Amino acid sequence: MSGVKRLALNIGIDPDRNSLRRQEISDRIKDSRNLRKISIGVDLGGTNIRFGLVTADGNILRRLNIPTLVQEGPESVVGRIIETIIRLRRTRVQVQAVKSIGIGAAGVIDHYKGIIHFSPNLPGWKEIHLKELIEKEIGIPVYVGNDVNAFALGEFCFGAGVGSKSLFGITLGTGVGGGIIINGKLLLGTNHAAGEVGHTSINAFGPKCKCGNMGCLERYVGAEYIVKRTIKRLKSQKSEIMKLAKNDHQNITPEVIHLAVRKGDELAQNIIEETGFYIGIGLANVVSLIDPEIIVVGGGVSGFGKLLLDSIKKTMSERIMNFPGRRRKIVLSKLKDDAAILGASQFENFLFPE
Numbered sequence: 001m002s003g004v005k006r007l008a009l010n011i012g013i014d015p016d017r018n019s020l021r022r023q024e025i026s027d028r029i030k031d032s033r034n035l036r037k038i039s040i041g042v043d044l045g046g047t048n049i050r051f052g053l054v055t056a057d058g059n060i061l062r063r064l065n066i067p068t069l070v071q072e073g074p075e076s077v078v079g080r081i082i083e084t085i086i087r088l089r090r091t092r093v094q095v096q097a098v099k100s101i102g103i104g105a106a107g108v109i110d111h112y113k114g115i116i117h118f119s120p121n122l123p124g125w126k127e128i129h130l131k132e133l134i135e136k137e138i139g140i141p142v143y144v145g146n147d148v149n150a151f152a153l154g155e156f157c158f159g160a161g162v163g164s165k166s167l168f169g170i171t172l173g174t175g176v177g178g179g180i181i182i183n184g185k186l187l188l189g190t191n192h193a194a195g196e197v198g199h200t201s202i203n204a205f206g207p208k209c210k211c212g213n214m215g216c217l218e219r220y221v222g223a224e225y226i227v228k229r230t231i232k233r234l235k236s237q238k239s240e241i242m243k244l245a246k247n248d249h250q251n252i253t254p255e256v257i258h259l260a261v262r263k264g265d266e267l268a269q270n271i272i273e274e275t276g277f278y279i280g281i282g283l284a285n286v287v288s289l290i291d292p293e294i295i296v297v298g299g300g301v302s303g304f305g306k307l308l309l310d311s312i313k314k315t316m317s318e319r320i321m322n323f324p325g326r327r328r329k330i331v332l333s334k335l336k337d338d339a340a341i342l343g344a345s346q347f348e349n350f351l352f353p354e
């Protein structure tokens with residue numbers, strides 16, 4: 001039997017059936033070959049590094065997780081990334097099947113050269129040539145990009161944004177980030193710093209932000225500021241939150257606030273609605289500027305769920321110019337923690353100079 005015939009049978013095509021045109025057979029074989037292409041996606045965080053062996057259609061075949069141990073310094077961390085990639089390549093698939101590696105990390109990154117200029121999650125990382133260091137050891141192409149861009153690409157390729165042409169991804173956590181995809185392309189900006197929705201100002205005379213600007217969105221909805229606002233409010237209002245936090249302010253987190261809402265706590269509900277209000281202002285600005293087909297909301301704070309989303313939507317509808325037929329879609333992340341791994345695995349298809 002010829003190779004083509006065997007492959008056709010493998011993917012469920014009867015090669016002898018007259019009704020199936022030759023071209024169609026060859027297209028489907030090509031597709032099935034593409035699906036067998038494997039990439040490795042890496043989510044390089046300040047606490048953990050998560051690895052996934054990913055097929056071209058977004059299935060994670062195997063995962064590995066290692067602690068970052070950032071205090072050991074970049075050389076040690078990069079060494080352990082390389083070791084883990086080697087371990088991952090040895091399993092389930094043949095070594096030669098892995099065609100590329102994509103790594104997403106927080107911070108300012110040269111997406112073409114794969115250099116991490118600076119990362120807030122990785123203290124001590126300055127001008128780390130991550131692409132070069134790993135390629136030298138592994139011998140296959142490595143792509144390095146911003147973790148929020150990875151999140152946006154993950155949702156665009158395999159999650160809530162499948163089928164759309166343009167998407168804005170916002171991640172809500174300690175920091176607030178954004179990733180922009182327009183007409184199927186990732187928008188990096190001149191300095192590879194586009195999408196920083198967290199540092200757009202929503203109050204001209206608001207509190208000073210770490211970035212130097214005043215009244216930044218992140219200064220209102222970053223996890224630590226949500227907690228600070230809650231603690232301030234607790235001075236004058238009774239709440240389940242204190243009981244859940246065992247009467248210690250140190251124990252208050254967005255998760256605790258969410259838990260209090262489920263117990264019907266009014267203060268917690270107000271805090272989440274207020275958070276949605278601020279985010280809604282930020283996202284109304286995004287819509288006015290780039291008019292994306294879909295906005296996907298992710299990150300730990302998006303765990304506030306429907307209450308947060310409803311508040312975001314309400315504020316947006318009050319603040320976006322309306323006209324007949326205007327479409328707007330805003331949803332919570334579908335892929336959650338996997339979005340960054342899946343998106344990073346696709347960097348190869350999105351990170352190259354025009």
Ligand SMILES: [Zn+2]
Nearest residue numbers: 199209211216
């Ligand atoms: Zn800022």
